[in-house]
Amino acid sequence: MAKRIFPRTASAFVRRFAGLAGGYWAGWDRWSVWLLAAALLTLTVAQVSVPVMMNLWSQRLFDALEQRAMDRLPVMAAAASGILLFNIAVTVAHLWVKRRLQFGWRAWLTRRLVGAWVSDGREQALPSRPGDHDNPDGRIAEDVRIVTELAIDLGHSLTYCLLLLVSFASILWQLSGVVPVTLGGVSLAVPGHLLLLALAFAAAGTTAAIAVARPLVRAAERRQGLEADFRFGLARVRENASVIARQRGEAVERGRMSLLFDGVRHGWERQTGALVRVMAFGASYSVLSTVFPILVVAPRYVAGTITLGVMMQTAQAFQQAVAALSWPIDNLATVAQWTASVERVQGLKTALDGIIPLPPVKAPAPGFLSDGGNTARKR
Template sequence: MGGMTDDTDGKTGGGKTGDDQSAAGRPDNGAPGFTRRFLMLAGGYWFGRTRVTVWAMTVALVVLTIGQVSIPVLINLWSERLFDALEQRSMDRLMTMIGLVGLIIVYNIVIVVLHLRVKRRLQMGWRDWLTRKLLEDWLRRGRHHQIAYLPGEHDNPDGRIAEDIRITAEVAIDLGHSLTYCALLLVSFTNILWMLSGTLTVTVFGSELSVPGHLLYVALIYAVVGTSIAMLIGQPLVNAVNRRQGYEADFRFALARIRENGQTIALLHGESAERGHLTGLFAGVARGWNRQTAALANMMVFSASYSVLSAAFPILVAAPRYITGAITLGVLMQTAQAFQQTVGALSWPIDNLPRAAEWRASVERVLNLHDALVRLDREVCDVPDGHIQVVRADEHKSLTFTGVAIDEPNGTAVVHSFDLEVRPGDRVLIGGDATATIRLFRAVAGVWPWGRGLITLPAHTRVFFMPERPYLPHATLRAVLAYPGTASSLADDKAADALVSVGLPDLVDRLDSLDRWDEVLSVPERQRLGFARLLIRRPDWIFLEDATDSLDPPAEEELLTLMERELPNATLLTIGHHAGLDAHHGRKLVLERTNGAVTLREEVREVLPATESAA
C-alpha cells in the first residue's frame, strides 16, 4: 500500500474469472489497427485546451518545411547557371553565382533555425501532454499497483512512460516532417525532371514511339524496385528492435531495483547474486543487440550499394544527350540533381525504415500500457457486480463489510464471503493467513478490486494506512512527514512535537534537510517516523499493517500506548502477530486457511488494564 491514503472514496473494482482473464490477455481480432489506436491515444493533443497554439505551431512547421524544400530547388536552378557559366568560361556570371549562393546560405540558416525551434517546441509539448495523460491514468485509484497483476505486455511502466513516450513524440514528428519534406520535394522535382527529360523517341517494331518525361519514369521504376527490395530485407528489423527494447527495459528496471534496495542488498551481502542476475539480463540485451545488428547488416548491404548507384546512375542515364549536344553541361548537372532528388524523395521508406521500426516498437509499448489501463477499468473496475465496491456513506457510522469475498486476479478465491461491522472506537487485531490479511487491507484501501461485495466507510472521516515499510519520498524531512500533503502545510512546532513524541528528537534540527531518508534511517526509525505521520495526521480510522514488527517489545508498547493516549477516539485495525498487540485490541479477527481458501472468524476479547498490559 505504499505510504498513506486518506479520505478514501469512490468505487473500485473487482475480480474476473480465470477464463475472463485469459481472454483479456489475448489480442482482440476486432480491435482497432495500429494507426487508429495511436491516433486515439495521441491525437487529443491537437484538440485539447491548447489546440490553437498547437495548430499554429503545426502550420508554422509545414510552412517552414516548404521553405526547406525551396532550398534544393534554388540550388538546382543555381547549378544549371553555374555550370553553364563554367562551360562558357564567363567570369562575370561566375561572380554573380557566388553572390547568389551567399544569399541562399543566409536564407537557409534562417529557415533551419526557425524550423528547429518550432519542431522541438512541438515535440516537447506533445511529449508533455502524453506523459501527463499516461501518468493520470496510471497514478489513479491504485492503478499502478493493480496493473502489475494483469496478464499482458505492459511490464516496466516507468520505462514506457519515461523513454518510450519520448521516442513516440519526438520520432513521430521527425518522421512526419521528413515524409512531408520528401512529398513536397517529389512534387517539385517531378515537374523539373519532366521538363528536363524532353521527349525520347523509341522505335518499336518499325514504328517510332515518343515518350515524354522518360527520365521521370526511369526514376520511378528505380525507386520502386529499390524500396521493394529494402522492405523485404528490412522486415526482420522491426521484430529485432522490439525484442531489443524489451531486453533493455528489463535491464534498466533491475538496475533501478538494486539502487532502491541497496542497503538491504549490502546487509545481506547479495552483490554476487545481483551481479549474476544482471549478467543474465545483460546477456539478453546482447542477444537483442546482435539480432538487430544482423538485421541492420542485411539492410546496410543493400543501402550501401543503392546509395553509390544513386549518385552515378542519373549522370549515366542523361550523359548520351549531353554527348550528342542536345543539352548543355548545366542542364546535364541540373538533370542529374533532379533525378537524385526525385529518387531520394521516393526512397523515404529505405532511409527511414530502421528509425520507423524503433518508433513503432516504442509506440506499441506505450499503447500496451494504455490498453492495459483501459482494460483494467473496463473489465474489472467498472463492472458493477463483478468487483469489490468501496463507498462512502453519510448514513453509515461504522465500517461494514457486506457479502465481501476476496479473489486473486485470476479468479482464485482468497477469502470466502463474510459480513462484518467495525464500530467507531473499536480496536481490532487481525491475524492468521498473511496473504489474506494483506488483501483485506488492500480491499479496504480501494486498491484491491478483485472479488465481490460492498465495503462501506463513514463519509467525512479521515483514514490513515500505515504499511510495514512507510514510503519515504526523496525530499526534505518536513515533506516526508507531511506526505502526501505539502511541506508548507506542516508547522515547525507540530513536526518537532511529533518527532520527539515517537523517540526521534535527533531529527528535529533536520526538518528542512534533503536526503534519501529510506536509506539514511534504519527500519525501526522508519517505523517510528510512520507513527509521527500518524500523530500529525490525527485520523479517525487507523489501519496498521505490521507497522511495529521491527521494533523491540518496549518500543512497540511505547508507541501503541502513545497512539491510544493521543488518539483515544480513533478506530484501529491492526495486522500483526506479536503477543504484545493483544493487550491493545478488544476484538480479534482470525483468517484461517482451509481447503485452499480462507474463512474469517472472530474472537471477542476485553482490553486489559494498562497495568496488566505493562506487566
C-alpha cells in the same frame, strides 16, 4: 516472436494511436498547437525550396563555366550566399518549432499516463494485472519520448519527401522533353522518360531494401525489448536494495543482472549484423543513384542537344526524386522503433484502464484523533 511493423491493419493501428495520443491536438491549447503545426508545415515548404533553388543555380553555374563566362561568377557567388543565409534561417526556425511541438506533445502524454498510473491505487494493482505492461516507469520515461518525437520526425520527413518529389518530378518532366522510341517499326514519342526511369529505379531499390532490411526491423524490436528488461532489472535492484542487503542476496542479483546484460549483448550483435547488410546495400545504392542519371543523360550532351548545365541539373533532379521516393528505405528501422514504442505505451494504457479504482478513503473529521481519541470516547 518479433512483431510486424504494423501489428494490425494500418487503419486499426492509426485509430489506436489517435485514441492514445490524439487528445493533444484537441485540448484546451489546441490553437497554439495547430499554430505551431502550421508554422512547421510552412518551414518545411521553405526547406524544399532550397534544393530547388540549388538545382536552378547549378544549371546556370555549369552553363557559365561551359561558356567560360567569368563575368557571371560574382553574380552566381552572390546568389549562393543568399541561398545559404536563407537555408540557415529556415533550418534554425524549423528546429525550434519542431522541438517545441515535440516536447509539448510528450509533456501532455506524460501527464496523462502518470495521472492514470499514480491514482486510485492503480500503481499498487498494476503488477498483478495480466498483459504487456511491465516496467511502467521506463515506458513513461522512454517510450513516450520515442512515440511523440518520432511521430513528428516521421511526419515531417514524409511531408518533405512528398513535396520534394512533386517539385523535382515537375523539373524532370520538363527536362526529359520528348524522346522518339521505335518498337516493331513503329516510332513512338515518349514524354517524361527521365521521370519514368527515376520511378523504376526507386521502385527496384525500395523492393530490394525492404528484403535486405527486414531482419533489421526484427533485430531492432528485439533489442528494444531486451534493453527495457535490463533497465527494469536495474530499477528493481534499486527499489529493493535494503531487502537484498539484509538477505545477503547481492551474488544472486549480480547473476541476474549478468544474464539480462547477456541478452542485451546478443540483441546488439544481432542488430549489428543486420546493420552491416543494410549499410552495404545503402552504400551501393547511393553510388548508383549518382552515376546512373549521368550515364543516361550523357549521350544527349555528347550529341550537342543539351548543355553541360542542363546535364548536371538533370542528374541532380534525378537524385532528388530518387531520394524522395526512397523514404520507405531510409525510415524502415525508425518506423519499426516508433511502432514498438506505441505498442508498449498502449499496453500500459490498456492495463491501467482495466483496473477498477479503489474506493476513496474517507478522511477523518478534524480533531478526531488529535487528542488521542478522547473526542470519540466522550461521544
